[in-house]
Amino acid sequence: MTTALFYILGIILLAATLMCITRRNPVHAVIYLVAGFFALALMFYLLGAPLVAAWEVIVYAGAIMVLFLFIIMMLGLAPQEVPEGPGWQRWLPLALLSASLMACTLLLILEDPAAGQKVGGFYLAPQALGEALFGRYAMAVEMVSFQLLFATIGAYLLGRPLPKGEDQ
Amino acid sequence: MANFETMTINMGPQHPSTHGVLQLILELDGEIVRKATPHIGFLHRGVEKLAEHRTYHQVLPLTDRLDYLAPMHNNLGYVLAVEKLLGITDAIPERAQVVRVLLAELTRLKSHLVWLACHALDIGAMTVFIYCFREREHIMNFYEKISGARMTSNYFRVGGLSADLPAGLEQEIREFVNTMPGHINTYEGLLTGNKIWQKRIKDVGVISAEDAIDLGVTGPSLRGSGVDWDLRRDQPYSGYENYDFEVVVEDGCDTWARYIVRLKEMREACKIIHQALDKLKPGPILADAPKIVLPPKQATVNTIEGLIHHFKLISEGFKPEVGEVYVGVENPKGEVGYYLVSDGTPRPYRMKIRPASFINLQALPKMCEGSMIADVVAVIGTLDIVLGEIDR
Amino acid sequence: MNDLLISLVLILVKLGLILGVVLTMAAYLVLAERKILGRMQLRYGPNRIGPGGMLQPLCDVIKLLTKEDFVPGRADKWIFLFAPGLTALAALLSFAVVPFSPPLALFGREIPMVVCDLNIGLLYIFGLSSLAVYGVVLGGWASNSKYSLLGAMRGLAQLVSYELALGLALVPVVMSAKSFSLNAIVMAQADWPNLLRHPLAFIIFMISITAESKRTPFDMPEAENEIVAGYHTEYSGMRFGLFFVGEYINLVVIGAMTTVFFLGGWHGPFLPPVVWFILKVLFVAFLFIWARGSMPRPRYDQLMHFGWKVLIPLALLNVVVSGAISLAMNS
Numbered sequence: 001m002t003t004a005l006f007y008i009l010g011i012i013l014l015a016a017t018l019m020c021i022t023r024r025n026p027v028h029a030v031i032y033l034v035a036g037f038f039a040l041a042l043m044f045y046l047l048g049a050p051l052v053a054a055w056e057v058i059v060y061a062g063a064i065m066v067l068f069l070f071i072i073m074m075l076g077l078a079p080q081e082v083p084e085g086p087g088w089q090r091w092l093p094l095a096l097l098s099a100s101l102m103a104c105t106l107l108l109i110l111e112d113p114a115a116g117q118k119v120g121g122f123y124l125a126p127q128a129l130g131e132a133l134f135g136r137y138a139m140a141v142e143m144v145s146f147q148l149l150f151a152t153i154g155a156y157l158l159g160r161p162l163p164k165g166e167d168q
Numbered sequence: 169m170a171n172f173e174t175m176t177i178n179m180g181p182q183h184p185s186t187h188g189v190l191q192l193i194l195e196l197d198g199e200i201v202r203k204a205t206p207h208i209g210f211l212h213r214g215v216e217k218l219a220e221h222r223t224y225h226q227v228l229p230l231t232d233r234l235d236y237l238a239p240m241h242n243n244l245g246y247v248l249a250v251e252k253l254l255g256i257t258d259a260i261p262e263r264a265q266v267v268r269v270l271l272a273e274l275t276r277l278k279s280h281l282v283w284l285a286c287h288a289l290d291i292g293a294m295t296v297f298i299y300c301f302r303e304r305e306h307i308m309n310f311y312e313k314i315s316g317a318r319m320t321s322n323y324f325r326v327g328g329l330s331a332d333l334p335a336g337l338e339q340e341i342r343e344f345v346n347t348m349p350g351h352i353n354t355y356e357g358l359l360t361g362n363k364i365w366q367k368r369i370k371d372v373g374v375i376s377a378e379d380a381i382d383l384g385v386t387g388p389s390l391r392g393s394g395v396d397w398d399l400r401r402d403q404p405y406s407g408y409e410n411y412d413f414e415v416v417v418e419d420g421c422d423t424w425a426r427y428i429v430r431l432k433e434m435r436e437a438c439k440i441i442h443q444a445l446d447k448l449k450p451g452p453i454l455a456d457a458p459k460i461v462l463p464p465k466q467a468t469v470n471t472i473e474g475l476i477h478h479f480k481l482i483s484e485g486f487k488p489e490v491g492e493v494y495v496g497v498e499n500p501k502g503e504v505g506y507y508l509v510s511d512g513t514p515r516p517y518r519m520k521i522r523p524a525s526f527i528n529l530q531a532l533p534k535m536c537e538g539s540m541i542a543d544v545v546a547v548i549g550t551l552d553i554v555l556g557e558i559d560r
Numbered sequence: 561m562n563d564l565l566i567s568l569v570l571i572l573v574k575l576g577l578i579l580g581v582v583l584t585m586a587a588y589l590v591l592a593e594r595k596i597l598g599r600m601q602l603r604y605g606p607n608r609i610g611p612g613g614m615l616q617p618l619c620d621v622i623k624l625l626t627k628e629d630f631v632p633g634r635a636d637k638w639i640f641l642f643a644p645g646l647t648a649l650a651a652l653l654s655f656a657v658v659p660f661s662p663p664l665a666l667f668g669r670e671i672p673m674v675v676c677d678l679n680i681g682l683l684y685i686f687g688l689s690s691l692a693v694y695g696v697v698l699g700g701w702a703s704n705s706k707y708s709l710l711g712a713m714r715g716l717a718q719l720v721s722y723e724l725a726l727g728l729a730l731v732p733v734v735m736s737a738k739s740f741s742l743n744a745i746v747m748a749q750a751d752w753p754n755l756l757r758h759p760l761a762f763i764i765f766m767i768s769i770t771a772e773s774k775r776t777p778f779d780m781p782e783a784e785n786e787i788v789a790g791y792h793t794e795y796s797g798m799r800f801g802l803f804f805v806g807e808y809i810n811l812v813v814i815g816a817m818t819t820v821f822f823l824g825g826w827h828g829p830f831l832p833p834v835v836w837f838i839l840k841v842l843f844v845a846f847l848f849i850w851a852r853g854s855m856p857r858p859r860y861d862q863l864m865h866f867g868w869k870v871l872i873p874l875a876l877l878n879v880v881v882s883g884a885i886s887l888a889m890n891s
Contacts, residue, residue, distance in 0.1 A: 125679070
């Protein structure tokens with residue numbers, strides 16, 4: 001049953017992502033992406049990481065994508081028709097690059113000696129994750145947090161209202 | 169932020185809190201109002217023009233329908249203007265004068281109750297709305313007993329009153345007014361100390377004293393900007409000089425100051441009503457001016473002279489001398505003035521009304537600019553406009 | 561196989577029961593709110609249909625179902641149609657992890673009185689509440705109306721900001737229960753409720769949950785005096801009804817969450833646990849109705865300032881202090 005679920009979720013995920021990158025209306029794209037996140041979250045749950053699944057929904061679907069929507073609505077992009085994108089010739093280099101990367105990845109998977117071996121059942125308890133994050137990887141977590149703090153302060157400085165009489 | 173286009177929104181004429189059929193064209197930048205343009209005229213009935221085709225007596229019911237929240241005041245202003253035109257201002261009997269003041273202040277209470285109710289409702293305090301309407305209901309009942317109508321009273325007459333107060337009403341009014349300070353305390357208990365309420369109306373809709381005077385703002389809105397001006401004291405009419413009351417002035421210039429002014433005015437109105445009730449002595453209610461005032465009902469139905477007299481006054485009306493007058497009275501919303509021109513016929517040649525709400529509304533764009541949508545609602549509430557008076 | 565079947569049937573029965581109880585409760589909360597508000601405001605509230613107006617919810621549903629299902633011109637039709645369902649669905653699904661009674665022994669089996677005792681139950685509720693944002697935002701955006709858009713933007717900003725304060729307020733609760741599971745959180749409150757252990761967290765939680773659920777006084781996204789009806793201005797019939805019902809299901813969910821996180825869940829003397837649970841939920845619902853009867857509405861920017869400048873720092877401080885205290889007590 002788990003396998004069946006996995007494949008169903010996989011198909012949903014792929015379809016949603018595909019829809020997301022082909023939609024011209026940004027709001028529709030966001031909705032498909034959110035649907036994809038939900039499928040991904042369920043997949044994490046199936047793989048035995050409920051905490052990661054929850055974060056996926058809360059952080060990605062619940063916060064980041066909502067902010068995307070906010071920006072789209074603020075700028076009023078959504079109701080207008082987005083003009084036709086560049087032709088396929090413009091995309092050709094990018095497509096080739098992606099295809100070669102994809103091929104490399106596939107080759108790597110085939111060459112991997114551990115490929116085909118079964119991975120045992122695995123369950124990541126919230127407590128274990130917390131201990132890993134704040135014990136073994138505490139330094140990295142702290143560093144990333146400081147990076148984010150700097151970014152926040154920087155954004156605030158850039159976005160602060162200008163003093164009266166001063167121009168852009 | 170200038171490269172983002174502003175969004176234009178039509179607030180009204182069908183909107184829950186534009187107090188009738190006011191339309192505001194708001195230009196928004198996000199939620200911030202860049203420009204507010206009032207559009208009026210949805211309730212225009214041509215009262216001023218209609219008045220030119222009616223006898224002086226018949227104009228009176230039209231005035232009820234201007235500021236329909238304070239009909240007695242409109243009646244009073246018009247009646248005073250006609251009396252001045254006729255030169256019988258000093259002939260009004262004492263009892264009629266006192267009753268006029270009594271009812272004017274009762275009406276002030278009524279109008280301010282509606283103001284507080286709607287102002288609070290606009291800011292989201294639903295309960296205050298219904299509490300205020302409970303008290304207003306009492307005043308409406310008094311109206312009904314006095315004039316037969318709950319809103320369009322049409323009670324005052326040129327030369328006095330249309331009828332005497334019903335027996336026992338004085339006691340009822342006194343009992344009601346005694347309870348009023350307690351009720352005002354209840355409203356204040358729900359609002360004044362509430363942090364949310366304070367934050368919503370402090371420093372909102374600011375207008376300086378100079379701007380207020382330049383724009384012609386009158387009434388509590390002017391006194392909230394620190395200008396000490398009240399027609400009841402500065403140009404007394406109907407014997408207001410004989411009453412002891414305080415003109416409430418606050419210099420906050422914001423919605424909070426106007427809120428305080430109106431609340432205190434309600435308490436002052438109660439004081440004046442008490443004094444008027446004390447002064448109320450039995451006596452005639454109509455001036456001794458047979459050419460103007462209708463004869464008593466008994467004379468009309470029992471004597472032929474009375475009947476002819478009545479018939480002449482009703483069908484033809486009285487003819488003031490050629491001339492023009494202006495009388496302004498202190499309505500709950502500000503100065504309401506009647507400018508009458510007589511050409512010697514029984515009908516006014518021209519009647520021009522100076523409506524308080526219409527002129528106070530001029531201040532709205534100034535008060536709204538740079539504030540948020542939620543503040544626009546607070547500003548409409550604090551200006552205490554009534555569309556019947558704006559559109560006439 | 562047999563065992564699996566029994567489990568399946570049990571889950572279905574529980575689902576049906578919860579669905580029935582929650583929907584009925586939501587419908588009657590509407591009536592209760594109208595009646596209680598009426599009494600607070602010197603009115604009677606609905607009292608015509610059935611004894612004391614008891615059939616009013618039924619009539620409301622019939623009315624909503626028979627109204628025209630109107631889609632405004634140039635609206636984004638599909639999003640417009642599914643947004644209300646999203647709100648109601650997110651609210652309903654939250655109930656899956658709420659334990660309303662200790663496990664019940666029946667026919668020699670121990671049946672947990674919760675549909676699914678997820679070990680990340682608290683985070684599950686958070687995930688769903690972030691899904692509820694989409695109902696508001698997409699509904700408002702798809703209506704192609706300016707008032708709806710304003711409501712949607714307000715809702716979005718408000719819900720996202722207050723979710724943060726809400727989450728931070730619950731950290732001490734999780735710390736003292738040492739689990740995300742709602743069952744474990746209730747179990748940890750057997751001696752005394754979290755309300756006494758974390759009073760500051762409780763206050764922050766109550767304020768942010770009011771904002772999160774768009775209840776008065778924080779109903780800016782649908783402030784009828786300012787932006788007509790906010791994000792659901794253009795909705796009619798049962799689609800409006802879904803928003804409406806979603807709001808009241810949400811009220812039940814909030815009651816249940818407050819009960820589980822702070823009021824000790826089903827714990828209580830004398831009465832059976834389920835009764836205690838329902839009583840507490842109703843009490844919290846009453847608090848919300850009471851607030852609606854007595855508070856004016858703050859301005860949208862003031863609410864955001866309050867959230868970011870007061871509540872979140874306070875909640876962070878609370879997390880640090882509670883963490884320090886529990887560390888000190890452990891060592």
